[in-house]
Amino acid sequence: MTRPTFSDFKKKALKKPGVKREYDSLAATYRLRKQLIAIRTKAGLTQEELAEILHTKKSNISRLESVNSKISPKLSTIEEYAKAVGYEIEINFVPHEN
Template sequence: MRSTLKDFKKKALSDPEVAEEYRNLAPAYELRRQLIKIRKDAGLTQEQIAEILQTKKSNISRLENVNSTISPKLSTIEEYAKAAGYRMQIRFIPQSQ
């Protein structure tokens, strides 16, 4: 029986160091996932949103890429959201959750 991605993730997260790094990276992954979702929900391609923002498609691709080493400025995220027809809302949650 082949192990699944779910099995692999469960095993990996049983290592406390891996679990900690996973928690640390979660907000960046979630941000990228949401950026892609709002762009697609708006019916826009990366090329189209780049045109609206007067930038290059490669910049949009890098912004949406979960492996990107860049940390976008808040104003960039706000402009992206506005271009897709959204406004941004920031929430803070206690670390204990």
């Protein structure tokens, strides 16, 4: 018998309505954090360098980028972050998939 993979575990877990609902509710947060990291690294900046530009602590940048963080950043914070790495924000609304 083969050992189950993470993909197998995830498929099985997402069949449970409560797990699926929670997973879906976190999807936008995960996408945002992933994008923040991507634009910072594309700009060639470390968390320390970005913190210096934004006049904040590295720990604040780390917390902002962390998928495990419980903070919900203000739009103005995300705008400042984007501007510091050479980007601007564009917000799009898409229909919810049922």
